[in-house]
Structure formats: structure tokens, C-alpha cells
Amino acid sequence: MISDSPFTKSLGKRFLRQLKLEDVIFAPYLLVVTWQFFCGLPNRYIGWTLAAVAALAVWCAYVLIKSPDDESPSRAFWIVVFVPLVSIYLLRALYPDISFDVLNYHIFQTEHALRGPLVEPSDFFPTPAFFNPAPDLLTGFYRYLLGYRLGTISNLAAVVWLGIILDRMLLQFVRGRWWRAVAILLIVCTEQIFFQLNNYMIDLLALPLLLEATRQALQRVEPAWLVRRSLVISLFLGISVTFKLANLVFAIPIALVFAINIAAAYRGLTVTTVAKVLAVFGAVFLAPLVPFSVLVYRLTGNAFFPFYNAIFKSPYWPNTNVFDPRWGPQGLLETLSWPIVVFFKPERFCELPVYSGRMSLGVIAALICLVVARKDGAVRALCFITLLGALLWSAASGYSRYAIFVEITTGIIIVRLVHDLWMALAKSARPLRWLTAGAVCALLLAQVGLAFAYGNQYEWSMRAPLTARSIRDTVTETRELLRDRDLRTYLSADDQFALNDVDGWIETTYKTTAFMALLKPDIPTLGARTQEYFVTRSGREKFDQTISAAQGKRLFTLTEAAHLQSAREVLAKRGLATGSVRPFSIPYFSRRTTFDMLLVEVIPASRETSNAGDSAPRGLPLADSAFNARIRVPQVPLTLQAGTKYVLEVSLENASNIRWPGQQPTWQYQITVGNRWFTEDGQKVTDVDGRVALADDLPPATSATLRLTITAPATPGEYVLELDVIQEGVAWFSDRGSTTFRAKVTVN
Numbered sequence: 001m002i003s004d005s006p007f008t009k010s011l012g013k014r015f016l017r018q019l020k021l022e023d024v025i026f027a028p029y030l031l032v033v034t035w036q037f038f039c040g041l042p043n044r045y046i047g048w049t050l051a052a053v054a055a056l057a058v059w060c061a062y063v064l065i066k067s068p069d070d071e072s073p074s075r076a077f078w079i080v081v082f083v084p085l086v087s088i089y090l091l092r093a094l095y096p097d098i099s100f101d102v103l104n105y106h107i108f109q110t111e112h113a114l115r116g117p118l119v120e121p122s123d124f125f126p127t128p129a130f131f132n133p134a135p136d137l138l139t140g141f142y143r144y145l146l147g148y149r150l151g152t153i154s155n156l157a158a159v160v161w162l163g164i165i166l167d168r169m170l171l172q173f174v175r176g177r178w179w180r181a182v183a184i185l186l187i188v189c190t191e192q193i194f195f196q197l198n199n200y201m202i203d204l205l206a207l208p209l210l211l212e213a214t215r216q217a218l219q220r221v222e223p224a225w226l227v228r229r230s231l232v233i234s235l236f237l238g239i240s241v242t243f244k245l246a247n248l249v250f251a252i253p254i255a256l257v258f259a260i261n262i263a264a265a266y267r268g269l270t271v272t273t274v275a276k277v278l279a280v281f282g283a284v285f286l287a288p289l290v291p292f293s294v295l296v297y298r299l300t301g302n303a304f305f306p307f308y309n310a311i312f313k314s315p316y317w318p319n320t321n322v323f324d325p326r327w328g329p330q331g332l333l334e335t336l337s338w339p340i341v342v343f344f345k346p347e348r349f350c351e352l353p354v355y356s357g358r359m360s361l362g363v364i365a366a367l368i369c370l371v372v373a374r375k376d377g378a379v380r381a382l383c384f385i386t387l388l389g390a391l392l393w394s395a396a397s398g399y400s401r402y403a404i405f406v407e408i409t410t411g412i413i414i415v416r417l418v419h420d421l422w423m424a425l426a427k428s429a430r431p432l433r434w435l436t437a438g439a440v441c442a443l444l445l446a447q448v449g450l451a452f453a454y455g456n457q458y459e460w461s462m463r464a465p466l467t468a469r470s471i472r473d474t475v476t477e478t479r480e481l482l483r484d485r486d487l488r489t490y491l492s493a494d495d496q497f498a499l500n501d502v503d504g505w506i507e508t509t510y511k512t513t514a515f516m517a518l519l520k521p522d523i524p525t526l527g528a529r530t531q532e533y534f535v536t537r538s539g540r541e542k543f544d545q546t547i548s549a550a551q552g553k554r555l556f557t558l559t560e561a562a563h564l565q566s567a568r569e570v571l572a573k574r575g576l577a578t579g580s581v582r583p584f585s586i587p588y589f590s591r592r593t594t595f596d597m598l599l600v601e602v603i604p605a606s607r608e609t610s611n612a613g614d615s616a617p618r619g620l621p622l623a624d625s626a627f628n629a630r631i632r633v634p635q636v637p638l639t640l641q642a643g644t645k646y647v648l649e650v651s652l653e654n655a656s657n658i659r660w661p662g663q664q665p666t667w668q669y670q671i672t673v674g675n676r677w678f679t680e681d682g683q684k685v686t687d688v689d690g691r692v693a694l695a696d697d698l699p700p701a702t703s704a705t706l707r708l709t710i711t712a713p714a715t716p717g718e719y720v721l722e723l724d725v726i727q728e729g730v731a732w733f734s735d736r737g738s739t740t741f742r743a744k745v746t747v748n
Contacts, residue, residue, distance in 0.1 A: 187411030194455025315538035328398025362410015503553035627736035
């Protein structure tokens with residue numbers, strides 16, 4: 001039999017000999033990638049079976065082709081590194097994670113992606129943006145295996161794997177096991193690792209992939225290992241970018257260093273050999289990215305949707321490149337110096353306004369090491385990866401959670417700098433040797449101390465640590481361990497029964513998609529809150545089509561009482577209204593962490609206002625389809641005197657199929673006609689010049705005459721007068737696709 005052949009036996013022995021703990025941690029990474037190739041199959045169980053077989057094949061091949069010389073960590077590692085990490089993990093792990101992003105989209109992505117494609121045709125953009133769900137799938141495996149609290153152990157596993165890689169990297173110059181373990185602990189002590197170690201944020205999961213790719217890229221390239229190493233590096237970089245697109249800024253310098261090492265080792269490489277290596281590298285790197293990118297492209301026309309939409313121009317998002325102006329550098333000078341400047345501006349680093357300065361300290365150390373370690377190519381290459389990665393990160397976002405990898409590499413560089421200073425000053429006077437190396441050590445220890453302090457004070461869920469909890473609370477929460485898998489079991493019998501009426505979800509309030517996905521994950525979910533999806537006519541039409549396809553189904557939304565009015569406003573914009581409202585209490589995997597929600601039925605707005613036909617309700621935003629107007633001005637002055645006023649007779653026609661309400665209870669939501677002035681080259685002179693309100697309801701296909709007082713610009717010249725309709729406090733009609741009236745006017 002084949003299984004008894006000498007080749008098979010030797011292969012099996014080799015596999016077992018090379019199998020290590022980190023390979024077991026890596027296995028589910030491959031499964032979440034292969035699942036995306038099969039998630040579209042009609043039968044979910046067949047899809048998972050095929051994904052598991054494919055992942056097992058790739059995993060076995062990886063174990064067999066990776067380097068056989070990697071040492072396992074010593075006992076010192078487990079005592080000095082592992083025990084403190086577990087202790088830090090347990091400080092908050094007993095209490096359910098309720099981080100903003102976790103409740104806003106991470107849990108939703110987990111539940112939907114475990115069952116098939118992230119978005120089905122019956123859904124409408126249920127989360128604020130499309131992110132690859134692969135890392136959420138990984139945390140989902142742990143959550144279903146261990147329960148909601150201990151599911152976060154996926155992050156702990158990733159950091160332990162990171163420590164194992166650090167152990168092998170530091171082995172080159174820190175020979176003492178205990179000193180090396182201490183150095184590893186200091187390197188992983190950054191506040192972002194503390195902030196995320198015990199929650200469902202996914203930024204830590206790709207760190208070992210990036211660092212292992214870095215370690216492999218830094219090593220001398222041997223001819224026999226060229227293809228194998230290319231496969232491993234490209235696979236790890238591909239999965240790391242799949243887990244977070246922002247990791248591309250680190251994948252680029254890592255790949256460049258590997259390419260330079262290949263070129264240096266093989267000066268006589270033929271074009272054919274180079275082409276083969278590049279083809280293999282590119283194919284393996286892109287393979288994890290392809291399934292989700294193809295899915296997103298088919299749905300939106302932008303493989304990176306909604307990012308870089310100014311380039312790809314998906315009809316379902318504004319033509320802008322997405323970024324958050326709250327964070328990161330401003331201007332070229334700040335971009336170049338941001339890794340250092342950020343220490344002095346932590347309020348622009350992330351939502352948690354503290355920073356211990358690891359990257360700031362490490363970037364300076366990297367610049368010094370470029371000179372001090374000029375004879376060590378591996379150290380200089382690591383400095384190059386760190387500095388280029390930090391620069392690209394600054395230019396791309398400058399946001400803290402995306403820079404953890406640089407904080408790890410700078411930690412390695414700081415430890416190396418201490419070592420090199422100590423060795424370089426071996427023949428110097430003892431005080432100089434101790435003062436020089438000790439000063440750098442003191443700075444690192446100060447940074448670590450700050451990180452510990454910030455980690456005790458903050459984390460993304462803002463949960464208090466165990467040290468601030470009562471013993472009674474801790475015992476109560478501990479009883480839920482390994483039992484907290486199904487959120488519905490925590491509901492009252494009445495609330496469980498009420499869910500039977502829910503055929504579809506409408507998302508109107510932030511931090512609610514997690515509840516929807518955990519309570520009823522197999523029904524359609526339509527996002528109504530994120531305005532960017534409704535800026536274009538295509539987005540609005542797609543939403544209306546999805547609503548029409550859901551006819552006959554009872555749709556509901558979840559919101560807190562304090563946000564009920566906001567939910568009504570969101571629904572009104574989409575041509576929907578609220579029906580029945582009932583209290584709905586959600587103990588979030590804990591009797592001590594309860595969200596008092598409202599389960600609100602969603603109905604067409606025409607049902608709520610049936611006595612008035614298809615009138616838009618007062619005191620609420622207009623539906624998207626109501627933002628359609630025609631403006632005519634029979635007599636437009638060709639010339640005006642600078643600064644003078646003029647009254648225009650404006651004919652306003654309702655070109656929508658919804659009756660516009662006239663006088664509103666307050667100025668908020670009032671429909672008005674306003675004017676703006678522009679220069680000939682399109683520069684805005686005034687944001688709003690004059691306004692006139694619509695006093696009476698205006699049915700579809702009818703017109704009203706309004707008298708609008710305008711004021712000519714103060715400076716003579718050629719101008720463009722623009723008239724548009726406004727719903728006060730909501731939007732200009734032109735922002736929703738309506739046409740404006742424009743005329744050229746000479747101001748004397």
C-alpha cells in the first residue's frame with residue numbers, strides 16, 4: 001500500500017520532526033483563506049469540507065518546506081514572556097468585549113462570513129465599509145470553540161507566536177536565554193498590544209506573519225532554498241495584506257529587501273529564472289487576496305471598495321479616496337517626521353489619546369544603527385524595512401493601530417543598539433560603557449512603564465481590569481466561561497419569542513449589527529445609516545430595489561431609546577417609517593452587561609401617513625427620492641450693482657413622486673430655495689446668500705412661486721448665480737442628484 005512505502009514513512013517522520021507550536025497556530029489562518037474560495041457554494045457544509053481539505057494540503061506542504069533549523073523557545077521564554085502575557089490577557093478577558101468596532105462590524109462580519117459570502121444579494125451594505133472578513137473568521141473559530149469571552153485568545157496566540165519569532169531573531173546576538181526572554185518581553189510591551197490582547201480587534205493577528213516574512217527576507221539566500229523561501233515569504237505577506245490592506249505599506253519594504261538579497265546572492269541570474277521567481281511570488285501573494293477582491297468588484301466595480309474610489313469610481317460611493325482627517329500628519333513636513341512628532345501629538349494618533357513613544361524612540365535608534373551597524377547587512381536591512389515602512393505608514397494613514405509592526409521592529413532595533421553599544425565600548429572605561437548602553441535601556445524601560453500604565457488605564461472596550469473589580473463580580477463572570485456561545489440563551493422568553501417576527505434587519509444605529517448577527521444571522525440585513533451609500537443615484541436605486549425584493553417580510557431595527565429619533569430620521573431619508581416599538585433587553589453574554597434596546601418594526605412611510613397620501617412626514621428628513629426639483633427664473637438680471645439687493649421670482653416645481661411638506665414645526669427640516677455666488681472659474685464666493693421658505697405643501701408635478709431676495713457680491717466682476725433647493729439641516733438637493741439653476745451675472 002502507498003501508506004506503507006518508505007517514501008511516505010520518511011515524509012511523515014519529517015513532517016512530525018518539523019511540526020512546531022507556531023505551525024498549529026498558523027493552521028486556522030490558512031482555513032479562513034481557503035474558505036473564501038468555496039464560501040459561494042450553495043451547500044455550506046460541502047464548502048467548508050473542501051476548504052478544510054485545501055487548507056490541510058497547503059498547511060502540510062508549508063510544514064514540509066519551511067526551514068528545519070528553527071529552534072523551539074526555552075523554558076526561560078515560557079516563564080518570562082508567556083506567563084506575563086497570560087496575566088495581562090486575564091486582566092479583562094473575563095468580561096465581554098463591547099468595543100465600538102466589534103459591535104459595529106467585526107461580529108457581524110464573523111457571523112455572516114462563517115455562513116457564506118460576506119454580503120448576499122438580499123443585503124444592502126450592512127456595515128460602514130467592506131473589509132476582508134478573514135481575520136474576523138479566525139476570531140470566530142476561537143469564539144465558537146471556547147465561547148465569547150475566551151474567543152479573544154486568538155490574539156494571545158498571535159502574540160505568543162510573535163514572541164517565538166523574536167526569540168529566533170534575537171538569538172543571533174543575545175545568546176543568554178534569560179536575557180533574551182527579558183528582551184522579548186520588553187519588545188512586545190506596547191500599549192496597542194495591551195489594548196487589544198483580550199478583545200476582538202484584529203490588528204494583532206497579522207503581526208507574526210509580517211515578522212516571520214521579515215526574518216526570512218533578512219537571511220542569506222541559499223540556492224537550494226530560494227524557491228521554498230519565496231513561497232513562504234509571499235504566502236505570509238499575502239495573508240497579512242488579506243487580513244488588513246494597510247499592511248501593504250510593510251509588505252513592500254519586506255519584499256524589496258528579499259529581492260535585493262536575491263540579486264546580491266545571484267548576480268548571474270538569467271531573465272528566465274527571475275521571471276519564474278517573480279511569477280511564483282506574485283501568484284502566491286495574490287492568491288489569498290483574490291476571492292474577496294473579486295466578490296467586491298462584482299458587487300461594486302471597485303476591488304478595494306470603498307477605498308480609492310476616486311480612481312475606481314464605483315457607482316455606490318462618492319468619487320473620493322477614503323481617509324479620516326482626524327488622524328495622522330498634516331502636510332509634507334509632518335509626514336516625513338510623523339513617527340517622531342506623534343509622541344508630542346498623541347491626540348492625533350488614535351481615539352485613545354496616549355502614546356508611550358516606542359516608534360519615536362525606535363526610529364531614532366534605526367537611524368543610529370544604520371551608522372553603528374554598517375557592517376551588518378541584516379541589521380541595516382531591518383532598519384530599512386522599519387524606516388521605509390514608517391514613512392509609507394505616515395503617508396497612508398499615520399493611525400496608531402496600523403503601526404504596531406513598526407513598533408515591534410523598532411523594539412528589535414533598540415535591543416540591538418544596546419548590544420552594539422555595549423560591545424563597541426568593551427575596551428572603554430566602565431562608567432562610559434554603562435552610561436551609554438544604560439541610557440538607551442532606561443529610555444526603553446520608561447517607554448515600557450508608560451505602556452503598562454496606559455494599558456491598565458485604557459483599552460478599546462474601556463473595561464476596568466480585574467484589579468478594579470470586586471471578587472463577587474469576578475466569580476459571577478467566571479461562571480460564564482465556556483458557556484457563552486449563544487446570545488439568544490441570555491434573552492427572556494418574551495424577547496426570544498419576539499424574534500420570531502423578524503424576517504429582516506434594517507441597520508439605523510451604530511453598534512447594533514453585532515446584536516442583529518448574533519440573534520438572527522441568516523436573514524437579510526440592510527444598512528440605512530451610512531450616508532455615503534446614498535450619495536449616488538445608483539446607491540439609492542439599489543436600496544429601493546432591495547427593499548422591494550423584501551416585500552412581504554417583516555423588517556425590524558434595533559436601537560436604544562435615546563437614539564430612537566435618530567433612527568426615525570435615518571428611516572425617513574430612505575422612505576421608511578417606524579411601526580410598533582417594544583422594549584428589548586440584551587444581556588450581552590453577561591447578566592451584568594445589559595443593553596436596553598428597542599425592537600422597532602420598519603414600515604413604508606406611506607403606511608404611516610396613509611391619510612395624507614404620499615406626503616413626507618413633518619419634523620423628519622425627506623426621503624432620498626424626494627430630492628428632485630426643477631427651478632425656473634423667468635427674469636434674471638444680466639447686471640447688478642455691487643452689494644445691492646434684488647428680488648427674484650422663482651418657480652419651484654416638485655419633480656419627485658412625494659408631496660413636500662410646507663411649514664415645519666421648526667426651521668430644522670424646512671424646505672427652502674437658496675442661492676450661492678461663484679466666480680467664473682468655479683470658486684465659491686458665498687455659501688448661502690438668500691433663502692425663501694416653502695410655506696404650503698407642494699404635491700408632485702406642481703409648482704409654487706417664491707420671492708427670493710439676493711445680494712450681489714461686493715466686488716465687481718463676472719459671476720455665476722446658482723439657485724438650489726435645501727432641506728434645512730439635511731442637504732442641498734443638488735447633493736442628492738437634483739439639478740440647479742445657474743445664470744451668468746455681471747456685477748458693476
